[in-house]
Amino acid sequence: MQPIDTSLDTTLTAIAAPEISHAAHHDNRMFGFVVFLLSESVIFLSFFAGYIVYKTTSLDWFPAGVTGLEVREPMINTMILVSSSFTIYIAEKFLHHKNLWGFRAFWLLTIAMGSYFLYGQAVEWGGLPFGFGDGVFGGTFYLLTGFHGLHVLTGVLLQLIMLGRSFIPNEYNQGFFGIESTSLFWHFVDVIWIILFGLIYVWQ
Numbered sequence: 001m002q003p004i005d006t007s008l009d010t011t012l013t014a015i016a017a018p019e020i021s022h023a024a025h026h027d028n029r030m031f032g033f034v035v036f037l038l039s040e041s042v043i044f045l046s047f048f049a050g051y052i053v054y055k056t057t058s059l060d061w062f063p064a065g066v067t068g069l070e071v072r073e074p075m076i077n078t079m080i081l082v083s084s085s086f087t088i089y090i091a092e093k094f095l096h097h098k099n100l101w102g103f104r105a106f107w108l109l110t111i112a113m114g115s116y117f118l119y120g121q122a123v124e125w126g127g128l129p130f131g132f133g134d135g136v137f138g139g140t141f142y143l144l145t146g147f148h149g150l151h152v153l154t155g156v157l158l159q160l161i162m163l164g165r166s167f168i169p170n171e172y173n174q175g176f177f178g179i180e181s182t183s184l185f186w187h188f189v190d191v192i193w194i195i196l197f198g199l200i201y202v203w204q
Helices: 004-057 072-096 100-127 135-165 177-202
Strands: none
Touching: 004 135, 004 177, 072 100, 072 177, 100 135, 135 177
16 A cells, blocks of 8 residues: 555646646747857857957048948937837736736837837938948948848847737746747847947947
8 A cells, every 4th residue: 555645746746747847848948049049149249340350450441421420310229229128028027917918018119119220220221321332331330230130120020929929818828938038039139239339339
C-alpha cells in the first residue's frame, strides 16, 4: 500500500506539470528572441562603426552645398519615439492587470506615435537636398535611417497584430509572449534611434 503523502505528491506534480512546462516554453522562446535582438545589434554596431570611420577619415564629409542637417524636426520625432517606450510599457502593465481597454488605449497610442515617426522621417527625406548617391555621407545617412525605419515599420505592424489579437476572447489568458517580445523589440528600436540621432544629428 502506497503512503498517502507519496500519492499526494504525485497528484500535485501532475497538476503543476503543465504550468512548469508552459513557463519553460516561454523562457526558451524569450531566450531565442533576445538572441535575435543581439544579432540585430551586431548589424547596427557594424553600421555605426563604419559611419564613425568614414566621418573621421573623410575630408569632404557633407555633399557639395550641404553644411549640416536641420535638427529641430528630427528632435521632435525623437522625443515622440522615445516617449512611445513609456506608453507601450504602460499598455503592457494594463494587460498584466487584465485591463484590456487600458491596454488597447495605450497600445494604440504607441502605434500612433510610431506611425508619426515614420511620417516625419518620410517628410524629412522628401526635403533633403541630397540623395543616396551623393557621397559617402548620403549613402550612410539613408542606409542607417532607412534600415532603422524598416525596424520601426516592423514594430508598428507587430503592434497592430497584437492589438487585433486582443479582441479574440481569452487570447491572452495563457501568457503574454507576443506582447512581451513586441514590447522588447520596440524598446530596442528606441535605443538604436537614440544612438543614431547622436551620431547623425548631434555629432555634425
